[in-house]
Amino acid sequence: MSESDSSSTADVDGTVLQDQILACDEIIEDIIDSHRGSSGSVDEEDIIGDVYDFYGQVREFSVKSFENRFQTSALYTALKTMLRTIGKECGYDHRMKYERKGREDVADGIDNIVNWFKLYAGGVLERQPEITYEWAVPHFKEHRDLTVSHPTEIESLRDRPDPTLVSSVVPLWHVLEDILRLWRRILDMDSEDRTHREQILKGERDPENSLNRDLFGFIQKLEHRQDRTDIGFITGFQNGEDGKSSRFEVGDPDFFPSVGDVVQFSAEQRERRDGEEFNALTVTSMSLVE
Incomplete structure (x- = not known):
């Protein structure tokens, strides 16, 4: 110093x-x-x-x-x-x-x-x-x-x-x-x-070799559910904390997810049966940034 x-x-x-x-x-x-x-x-x-x-x-x-x-x-x-x-x-x-x-x-x-x-x-x-x-x-x-x-x-x-x-x-x-x-x-x-x-x-340019995965985020939390599939939530860079998080089922990715992992993913907005939007986006694909 x-x-x-x-x-x-x-x-x-x-x-x-x-x-x-x-x-x-x-x-x-x-x-x-x-x-x-x-x-x-x-x-x-x-x-x-x-x-x-x-x-x-x-x-x-x-x-x-x-x-x-x-x-x-x-x-x-x-x-x-x-x-x-x-x-x-x-x-x-x-x-x-x-x-x-x-x-x-x-x-x-x-x-x-x-x-x-x-x-x-x-x-x-x-x-x-x-x-x-x-x-x-x-x-x-x-x-x-x-x-x-x-x-x-x-x-x-x-x-x-x-x-x-x-x-x-x-x-x-x-x-x-x-x-x-x-x-x-x-x-x-x-x-x-x-x-x-x-x-x-920021989503202003497409990533190279993206395989249609155009979002980056980190796994914010994992939620254990009794007698139901465990789920996790991703905080995306583009949406930030003020936007919607993205939800995934823990068994879906081809890696074992941990809180804090940086991932590249795709997500979409889905609706409930009554036509109302879910509070979180639904992850359609995800991979670990390596």
């Missing part, structure tokens, strides 16, 4: 996060050196610089959370904001917003934000994004919700790090490293190639 961040660097030394944070420091510094201000316009918003600033907050609160569990909420918010800012640079952050009963909201649970990044990265890089220890994302959210923000029982402050928090935050930094590496690959792409892939994601 820069000289102004030297105190933060000292805070990392000797902690269980040292190696992982320093690995992420190297990636984010490379991104800043290579891409910050690359537009040459002083009027353009410095989104990459904003990501860098929020990264510093994530770094700081990660270490402080071991000393004070209430910093966990600050870490959660800082990490969400950092990842949403990456989404802003990539141009999909607005697709996470939705309107209900006249009120605009955003589907900004940290696990959902990571899935949106995976969807964008998978579509642009044309491969299934590999996120190490991805299970740590919902694990961290659960710890923050149940232990810090909404505990059933009030616990005394500890004089040592909470082992559950440590088991969440350490792998969370592996997740962050993979996200930063993928984002750096996207930033390093030829601008025309990146624009071309973004147009395919």
Whole structure:
């Protein structure tokens, strides 16, 4: 980090996060050196610089959370904001917003934000994004919700790090490293190639060798049903959170679906017997982005 961040660097030394944070420091510094201000316009918003600033907050609160569990909420918010800012640079952050009963909201649970990044990265890089220890994302959210923000029982402050928090935050930094590496690959792409892939994601161009599958999305949830076929739902890039999701039966694809998988699919609107449209589109074909 820069000289102004030297105190933060000292805070990392000797902690269980040292190696992982320093690995992420190297990636984010490379991104800043290579891409910050690359537009040459002083009027353009410095989104990459904003990501860098929020990264510093994530770094700081990660270490402080071991000393004070209430910093966990600050870490959660800082990490969400950092990842949403990456989404802003990539141009999909607005697709996470939705309107209900006249009120605009955003589907900004940290696990959902990571899935949106995976969807964008998978579509642009044309491969299934590999996120190490991805299970740590919902694990961290659960710890923050149940232990810090909404505990059933009030616990005394500890004089040592909470082992559950440590088991969440350490792998969370592996997740962050993979996200930063993928984002750096996207930033390093030829601008025309990146624009071309973004147009395919948006449905503005047909994908090559698509086999009539012109939509990209991620598996948002799987639903087990007693004595009935299990179903799953896909959040599509084009429809976003404000549009309809797409429903499929779990046994239909030629792969075993998991929440967060990035898929390419086709879907259509079907009607009930009374002529009313189903709330979700029906998937007619689906394959895993590989």
